[in-house]
Amino acid sequence: MNYLNAILTKLIGQRDIETSDLAVYLNSPVAIGEHSNIGEEIENKISNIDSLNSKIETINNLIKQLKPEQPEQPESDQ
Secondary structure (H helix, E strand, O other), X not given: OHHHHHHXXXXXXXXXXXXXXXXXXXXXXXXXXXXXXXXXXXXXXXHHHHHHHHHHHHHHHHHHHHOOOOOOOOOOOO
């Protein structure tokens, strides 16, 4: 489980970076003077974010599946 959690944390960080980059491209295209094809760069960022989201979702599902089941606790009458 530790590996899955570590990979999940890494992927979430990478997604946050890609999302922040995308926000810069969309909100301040003037600041990206070295990229002549902004549209292609935006599409690449979207593709990267989509791929990361898919991996994050897969790992979250694996964590749920592999998590040991907890015995049910009896409800207390209070």
